[in-house]
Amino acid sequence: MNLRNLFRRNTFEHGVHPQEHKELTSALPIRRLPFAPQLILPLSQHAGAPAVPLVKPGQEVVRGEPVARADGFVSVPMHAPATGRVEAIQLMPSARGPKTPSMLLHVYEGSGQEVLYGSTRDVQRMTPEEIMQAVQDAGMVGLGGAAFPTHVKMKPPPEHTVDTLVVNGCECEPYLTCDHRLMLEQTASLLAGIEIVMRALGVGRCMIGVEDNKLDAVAAIDRLLPADGRISVHAVQTKYPQGAEKMLIESLLGRRVPTGAFPSAVGVSVFNVGTLTAIGELLPLGRGVIERVVTVSGTGVQHPGNYLVPVGTPVRFLLQHAGATPRANELILGGPMMGMSVASLDVPVTKAVSGMVVMEENDTGAGERPVQPCIRCAWCVEACPMHLNPSTLGLLASKHEYTRMAEEFHLNDCFECGCCSYVCPANIPLVQYFRIAKAINREQAA
Ligand code: SF4
Numbered sequence: 001m002n003l004r005n006l007f008r009r010n011t012f013e014h015g016v017h018p019q020e021h022k023e024l025t026s027a028l029p030i031r032r033l034p035f036a037p038q039l040i041l042p043l044s045q046h047a048g049a050p051a052v053p054l055v056k057p058g059q060e061v062v063r064g065e066p067v068a069r070a071d072g073f074v075s076v077p078m079h080a081p082a083t084g085r086v087e088a089i090q091l092m093p094s095a096r097g098p099k100t101p102s103m104l105l106h107v108y109e110g111s112g113q114e115v116l117y118g119s120t121r122d123v124q125r126m127t128p129e130e131i132m133q134a135v136q137d138a139g140m141v142g143l144g145g146a147a148f149p150t151h152v153k154m155k156p157p158p159e160h161t162v163d164t165l166v167v168n169g170c171e172c173e174p175y176l177t178c179d180h181r182l183m184l185e186q187t188a189s190l191l192a193g194i195e196i197v198m199r200a201l202g203v204g205r206c207m208i209g210v211e212d213n214k215l216d217a218v219a220a221i222d223r224l225l226p227a228d229g230r231i232s233v234h235a236v237q238t239k240y241p242q243g244a245e246k247m248l249i250e251s252l253l254g255r256r257v258p259t260g261a262f263p264s265a266v267g268v269s270v271f272n273v274g275t276l277t278a279i280g281e282l283l284p285l286g287r288g289v290i291e292r293v294v295t296v297s298g299t300g301v302q303h304p305g306n307y308l309v310p311v312g313t314p315v316r317f318l319l320q321h322a323g324a325t326p327r328a329n330e331l332i333l334g335g336p337m338m339g340m341s342v343a344s345l346d347v348p349v350t351k352a353v354s355g356m357v358v359m360e361e362n363d364t365g366a367g368e369r370p371v372q373p374c375i376r377c378a379w380c381v382e383a384c385p386m387h388l389n390p391s392t393l394g395l396l397a398s399k400h401e402y403t404r405m406a407e408e409f410h411l412n413d414c415f416e417c418g419c420c421s422y423v424c425p426a427n428i429p430l431v432q433y434f435r436i437a438k439a440i441n442r443e444q445a446a
């Protein structure tokens, strides 16, 4: 297929165009990181109930062995990323802030990369229910950053009929290129994962959306597509937040997900390329998620790259390998638009961490841009992909009118993309206000 035919200006309304900075790592192949001497495995690396430990302190485990079980349907198990001994189960710092129950694994010096647990199986012969169970058993969560248990997404509400699997290969956050490398280097696993999920969902159509700054990935996927036309790949406009599932559905299918509804309401299920690649690779081998690809980038690292990192690796260890520059002063887990700035280098890489962006002092602008009063320019309104009014929401937040924000101004439709804060000339930290408002509303509702 001619690439020109694939290139259409598929897009959504509003959004922003931050500097991409992807050139730092997009051409760097995935490299394996060695084991840290100690891994920190939070029992809650996913949305839903925390996993329940299956092992006790002092117990030896082998790489790939289940070490915690799922606690109910909306939960996933955990597997040992390395061979070693469980040291303790205790509270440890997390990227979210509060300490969280975590399993500490002392890694044996001689621990090899070979996975010692799991046995091969014929996924083709598995029923949709068996696939869903296998996906849960693998501890699979949305590896794009959401960390929502994947098997739950494979079971849409009975009142909705899903007809299309949408695959998110946009990777619209600046700096991040791990999905780009996966699409280039593990294309066959991605397509295998797509076939598995299509069977589990019972859908006959799959559309893969890739931003048009990654046409080499579009071409790599296009070369391996089956000839029957069930699966297609589409270049979508490079614009943030193209990778948000509601935006991507609008770009590819022209369907709008109603307020407060999930994509299944418009007949769609959205999966990230990282998740599908992991499913395609791990399910036939009967293995769990024990490592993931993380982009390490930013002006504050000497050796940026895409690293295959064991889950539980402390960011301090990752930073040592990437080499922090003397002026590095801010570390963000995820991308700079939606990621979290972390205060402790003892927090681990979890299944949800797609990137580690390290910035130098002058790049963060910390303390250089004072917050000014709103000048009613409406740039935030123009930028908001959810068609909200961030200016009014910001005003209400400053008056602590959080309930009104939700009831009259659709605060809960905000998915914290940060476009409004990004464009605001008055430097009002709008998205931070909205996070706080939502947290307070949640607390009051509990
Ligand atoms: S953070 Fe929320 S309000 Fe701001 S642009 Fe994004 S969706 Fe709109």
Ligand code: SF4
Pocket (backbone or CB within 6 Å): 373, 374, 375, 376, 377, 378, 379, 380, 381, 390, 391, 394, 420, 423, 424, 425, 426, 427, 428
């Ligand atoms: S972009 Fe900032 S200054 Fe402009 S209307 Fe929105 S909140 Fe006010």
